[in-house]
Amino acid sequence: MSQTFSSADDFLRYLDDLNFFHMDLSLGRMTQVLRALHLERPPYPVIQVVGTNGKGSTATFLAALLQAHGLRTGLYTSPHFVSPAERIQIDGQWTNIDEWLEPAARALKICRDLTYFELLTVTAAAVFAKQKVDCAVLEAGLGARYDATTALACDCVVYAPIALDHTRILGPDLASIAREKAHAIRSAAPVISAPQFPQALHCLQERAAAYKAPFMLAKPCPEHARLGLRGSHQRINAGTALQAFRMLAPKLGLEPQEERIACGLASAFLPGRLQLVKASDTDRHRTCCLLDGAHNPHGMQSLVRALNSREVPMPRAVVYSCLSDKNWSTALGMLVESLPDIPFHIPQLPGERAEQPATIARRLEALGIARTMTHATLQDAFAALEQENAASATSSAAEHPVLVTGSLYLLAEFFALWPRCLHP
Numbered sequence: 001m002s003q004t005f006s007s008a009d010d011f012l013r014y015l016d017d018l019n020f021f022h023m024d025l026s027l028g029r030m031t032q033v034l035r036a037l038h039l040e041r042p043p044y045p046v047i048q049v050v051g052t053n054g055k056g057s058t059a060t061f062l063a064a065l066l067q068a069h070g071l072r073t074g075l076y077t078s079p080h081f082v083s084p085a086e087r088i089q090i091d092g093q094w095t096n097i098d099e100w101l102e103p104a105a106r107a108l109k110i111c112r113d114l115t116y117f118e119l120l121t122v123t124a125a126a127v128f129a130k131q132k133v134d135c136a137v138l139e140a141g142l143g144a145r146y147d148a149t150t151a152l153a154c155d156c157v158v159y160a161p162i163a164l165d166h167t168r169i170l171g172p173d174l175a176s177i178a179r180e181k182a183h184a185i186r187s188a189a190p191v192i193s194a195p196q197f198p199q200a201l202h203c204l205q206e207r208a209a210a211y212k213a214p215f216m217l218a219k220p221c222p223e224h225a226r227l228g229l230r231g232s233h234q235r236i237n238a239g240t241a242l243q244a245f246r247m248l249a250p251k252l253g254l255e256p257q258e259e260r261i262a263c264g265l266a267s268a269f270l271p272g273r274l275q276l277v278k279a280s281d282t283d284r285h286r287t288c289c290l291l292d293g294a295h296n297p298h299g300m301q302s303l304v305r306a307l308n309s310r311e312v313p314m315p316r317a318v319v320y321s322c323l324s325d326k327n328w329s330t331a332l333g334m335l336v337e338s339l340p341d342i343p344f345h346i347p348q349l350p351g352e353r354a355e356q357p358a359t360i361a362r363r364l365e366a367l368g369i370a371r372t373m374t375h376a377t378l379q380d381a382f383a384a385l386e387q388e389n390a391a392s393a394t395s396s397a398a399e400h401p402v403l404v405t406g407s408l409y410l411l412a413e414f415f416a417l418w419p420r421c422l423h424p
Contacts, residue, residue, distance in 0.1 A: 003108040008097035011104060018116040029111050030118055030151035036110045039125045041153040045135040050144045050184045051160025053299045054237045057229055058160045059139045060270045061241035066135055067091055068264030069254050074128035074136035081415040081422060088124045090131055099127055117141050121148035135252060145183035157184045158244045159193040162200040163298035178203035190214040192244040194236050218243035228268035231311055233302035238265055269424040272411040274312055282418045287385055290315060290401040293408040300331040304338045315403035319345045319381050322406040324355040329363055336367045343371035345381040349409055378413040
């Protein structure tokens with residue numbers, strides 16, 4: 001019996017039933033479906049972005065550069081915060097889920113066993129083809145060897161920094177993880193990489209040489225360039241995207257123009273990356289926020305660097321929560337070292353993977369944090385912060401935000417409460 005969808009809500013219910021976290025590491029299903037839909041090599045150039053931290057930012061900068069030069073640009077990213085619609089964008093706008101129903105149904109008619117990420121990847125490729133994009137930037141989900149985006153032919157592979165994460169799936173050390181991600185190099189298509197740890201760099205260069213793929217190491221974006229995303233680490237992501245853009249421009253029939261490059265870099269927007277949110281955007285009179293999805297030591301290093309260098313305002317309180325299967329203890333220690341004397345609020349995240357607030361609180365106490373408060377929900381944490389603000393006659397809430405960090409799933413809870421903050 002073939003699958004059909006009567007509405008966007010019907011399709012979203014089907015996605016929910018698939019189990020977001022289910023993985024089946026192989027490319028056979030993707031290859032079967034893409035071949036049947038004539039999308040194995042899409043009718044537009046494809047740029048795949050791989051890495052650990054900075055994939056989404058690098059993909060966003062690259063899409064913004066292409067768009068600034070007049071190309072109709074598809075962007076596929078993950079995960080989403082509130083709605084899957086965030087994942088499939090054209091020219092910076094979410095696509096309408098109603099447009100997904102027909103291609104998703106066709107894909108499932110060919111193979112009923114597609115996973116959540118596989119189904120959305122096929123759907124994105126089909127929507128981009130139907131909407132006649134000039135090019136598409138696809139962010140890999142996990143690893144690369146068996147990532148659904150690797151089943152599509154690509155014209156360039158771009159690597160954001162590779163670090164330790166998902167060690168239970170990808171391998172216990174950096175070399176193992178880099179080898180998995182190196183499998184995105186599967187043809188002679190050029191490879192652009194951000195600066196990497198030596199072990200990771202060696203794996204990428206070795207794989208590129210085996211396929212005779214040109215390999216270029218990107219440089220950080222110049223200090224004078226204005227970026228739409230905050231933090232010195234974004235200069236690496238922007239520089240990597242810019243190197244990829246300059247390399248691809250002739251193939252795309254473009255002549256890079258400095259004023260359009262400046263516009264693209266400055267207009268890039270991705271929620272939850274050192275994002276400053278005004279109090280008015282959260283309906284909280286005195287609580288402005290700094291949102292950052294740092295969920296592993298490498299990501300936390302970038303956040304701490306931004307705090308220590310005063311690239312962002314120093315927070316007056318932290319709302320922190322995390323997933324139990326991340327290396328959160330090390331990351332939390334890095335944050336505490338940078339912010340030793342401010343209170344921590346720890347809400348409970350939903351889901352089986354969420355770390356218990358009491359466990360995080362014990363770790364904070366061991367790290368010397370005297371003021372830790374646990375909460376049943378994120379909304380309860382913000383209610384407590386509002387009470388603190390009201391009780392403090394010397395509160396400087398306007399100058400010192402509340403830092404919300406530790407997990408993209410914590411940010412998802414935030415954006416569910418205040419979805420307007422998902423937009424520039």
